[in-house]
Amino acid sequence: MKRWGFIGLMVLAACMPDESEQRDAQRNVCPGITAGEVPHEPRATWKVTSDEDGREPVIIRYRQAQGVTAARVHQLGGQVTASFRHAPALAARVTPEERLELALDPSVESIEPDAELRATGLGALPLGALTRAGLGASGTGDYTGKLQRVQALEVWDQNGDGVPDPGAVTGEGVRVCVIDSGMDMNHPELRDAVVAARDFLDADDDATDGEEGHWGTGHGTHVAGIIAARAGMGGQGGPVLTESGLMGVAPGAQLLVARVLDMNGRTNMSVVLEAVEWCMSQGARVASLSLAGGLATFTSEDIFKAALDGGMLVVAAAGNEGQFLVSYPASDPSVLAVGAVDDLDRRVYFSSHGERLALMAPGVDVLSTFPRGLGSFAQLELGRARPASRSLLYAPTGNTWGALVDCGHGGTLDSCGEDSSCDGFIAYVHPHPYVRPERAMVNVMKQGARAVIFASELMEGGAEILSVPQQGAWVPAVTITQAASTVMGRQLGATTRLTLRPVDYAYMSGTSMATPYVSGIAALLFSARPGATPAQVRAALQSSAKDLGPAGYDTEHGHGLVQARGALEALIGAMP
The missing domain is CATH 3.50.30.30 (Glucose Oxidase; domain 1)
Incomplete structure (x- = not known):
């Protein structure tokens, strides 16, 4: 959010027309025109907003796993919203009085904030940024340029005919969990990729992006397409795209869809942690998180470490604040953080960076799937x-x-x-x-x-x-x-x-768009070497990245631009 300083407010006051000027301006209004937004905001999920009775979302962490019980929370009047298998904790909504009572319980180690997280995708870039970020004047809609830059086509389309080569590594057999806003479950280029879905906001198995007959942000559909879109399935994209449509980085990968973001692109950490555990239970080898917010807690660190130890690589967006601080959960030690570069391989001004940054991927004007017709x-x-x-x-x-x-x-x-x-x-x-x-x-x-x-x-x-x-x-x-x-x-x-x-497609920008490029390439590596560990895949991704800044690792670009073919060769060399 932009904060206006005192000087800025003075400038605004000086520029505001006086009352007579406002009356004269009304004469320029054409009759019969309705313009603007109906005063209504899409309903946020109950997990994000505060209740009228003043309840707030918290994570109650216990000293020992056997001490975790919802009974005490219910006894005090609190509402338990989630429990975790890989951390001694519960998520709940409590009043300040209930929180104080729980904090005094000798079995409770701490009361952690259940922080808000947001999607890290932008729509159209900030005005003028298309040129600033390296988009040429032609404004071509060809999506394959970004796949070429990350070497995806060199892995599964070496003859350049737009179809995966026979026997090529496409991500087949690998499950990638997209923890996001849900998606258009019937999008022609995605529906065949989905093997399981879960809505953690409505507690059902319909992870459609939206509710009550209204579409959500489209964010998850866009992210999912970057990972695993299947070409030639009937998406409407003319005249920019041909009938073959577009293809994801790992067009053979299977998708697990976890809806955690509400209609406004917001959620809470507890909801994300629930989804991470579900992804693990469904056999995901990769989890893709294009969201950010909050700070690390003992509970979040426990669960992300459990995911890593259990064989799942978690990839997350570095954030769009442009600051020298990678956002959470990308900054978690068990998570791989991804920043965004433009079409000239420069770090985009909005991409956060810092010591936890691992890799870069395309994040400007990315063309991918979007809810049909929107x-x-x-x-x-x-x-x-x-x-x-x-x-x-x-x-x-x-x-x-x-x-x-x-x-x-x-x-x-x-x-x-x-x-x-x-x-x-x-x-x-x-x-x-x-x-x-x-x-x-x-x-x-x-x-x-x-x-x-x-x-x-x-x-x-x-x-x-x-x-x-x-x-x-x-x-x-x-x-x-x-x-x-x-x-x-x-x-x-x-x-x-x-x-x-x-x-059925849209252009979006952000570290949200960069993240699924890395997630998709990780799926290619797991597909080629199913016995690989997340640590081995991460090492291959980082050691093979295209250096973008000073020689070696730097905090502006991490290890560099992710490279699919190079990473695959590095992994095969490390574990024949």
């Missing part, structure tokens, strides 16, 4: 030019056109000036750190905008645009590269056409 591919036409663009997640689809009008920052109801028209136009909006993208969209829509194009401009503390809210009335919206912004700036007033086609 993704969209954008095509922007300006005369004969087709500037590169990316649709915002959940932006309405369709075909619209109009004159291109510069609407500045979109911060007021007269930002589009005299060039705006209630007959409709395409708004060209420049990002501003003190104008939320949603607010800018509402303002220009009320002035008659049929669609919004966000320019590529970065500034200190610049605004982020991740997605269009899933509720409310909105118009198609895209973000563009810096090269495209240069073109647009010269064509103000020209007729512009914007088409958003509904597809």
